[in-house]
Amino acid sequence: MKIFLSVDMEGISGLVRWMDVASQGMDFQRNRSLMTADANAAIEGAFEAGATEVLVEENHGVEDLCVLRMDEIDPRCRVIRGAGRPGATCMAGLDESCDLVFLVGHHAAAGTWPGVMAHTISGTGFAHVRIAGRAVGEPDLFAIRAGELGVPVGLITGDQMVVGEVRKRVANVEAVEVKRALGRQSADVIPPARARELIRDGAERCVSRARAGEFAPYTGEPAPYEIEVDLLQPVDEAMRKNLEALPEYTIQDERTVTTSAPDMDLGFRRIAYLGYARTPGATRY
Numbered sequence: 001m002k003i004f005l006s007v008d009m010e011g012i013s014g015l016v017r018w019m020d021v022a023s024q025g026m027d028f029q030r031n032r033s034l035m036t037a038d039a040n041a042a043i044e045g046a047f048e049a050g051a052t053e054v055l056v057e058e059n060h061g062v063e064d065l066c067v068l069r070m071d072e073i074d075p076r077c078r079v080i081r082g083a084g085r086p087g088a089t090c091m092a093g094l095d096e097s098c099d100l101v102f103l104v105g106h107h108a109a110a111g112t113w114p115g116v117m118a119h120t121i122s123g124t125g126f127a128h129v130r131i132a133g134r135a136v137g138e139p140d141l142f143a144i145r146a147g148e149l150g151v152p153v154g155l156i157t158g159d160q161m162v163v164g165e166v167r168k169r170v171a172n173v174e175a176v177e178v179k180r181a182l183g184r185q186s187a188d189v190i191p192p193a194r195a196r197e198l199i200r201d202g203a204e205r206c207v208s209r210a211r212a213g214e215f216a217p218y219t220g221e222p223a224p225y226e227i228e229v230d231l232l233q234p235v236d237e238a239m240r241k242n243l244e245a246l247p248e249y250t251i252q253d254e255r256t257v258t259t260s261a262p263d264m265d266l267g268f269r270r271i272a273y274l275g276y277a278r279t280p281g282a283t284r285y
Helices: 028-048 138-148 160-169 192-211 237-244 264-273
Strands: 002-007 053-058 078-080 100-104 126-131 153-159 174-183 186-189 225-231 249-253 256-261
Touching (some): 002 028, 028 053, 028 100, 028 153, 028 192, 100 138, 100 192, 138 153, 138 160, 138 264, 153 160, 153 192, 160 174, 174 192, 225 264, 237 249
Parallel strands (some): 002 053, 053 078, 100 153, 153 174
Antiparallel strands (some): 174 186, 225 256, 249 256
């Protein structure tokens, strides 16, 4: 059984504030180790339950998506990291050869309250992201894309808000709450050493359940996907010029841009593009 493990940072045990996950934060180097340790706990649990392969892909968008400590990661896995990956940046390793998806250290969607560092793709650019009028977070996009490939989502770790959002699409997901959000940058946290035990046990249960056939791919979002992105700042001149050169985008008003996509690999990329579309001349994604 091959596990695709997407690891983000905002939902890692013990972390609660933006400076915890930013390279200029005073604890960032330590927090890289905490992120790696949560991933290792899930890897350990997966192998204990009979997984034969674990492919880890970095999802945290700082330092060119190279945040895991490679000298500390479980040597049994493989890791995809770095910028410029083919397809949707954080899903390059997700394909039909995978049997199960783990979402470790993920966070709630933009606009969620409370929700530790809640955002969707761009924490500084987007107020809300919707598909067919429904707010979505990154785990939703992973679930949709995995479903297109016939792969179920089995594990989510993070705060109670992201757990609740994932359960709306995958009701029987194996969930590990490592903190209870009190606000955007505050939480009642389980100390990381104990949280890692919970993650390991949750991953072990998840693989055992998957081997028993308990999970099914998510197929509840029909394509093509009608996407709306509400921006935190109005469309500026450079963004307007870029978007006018791309017929797949429509500027609905000064803060809302719409687009569509036939699959979520392209959908993810079209959403992510809007995070850097204010750069003059940036018309590729």
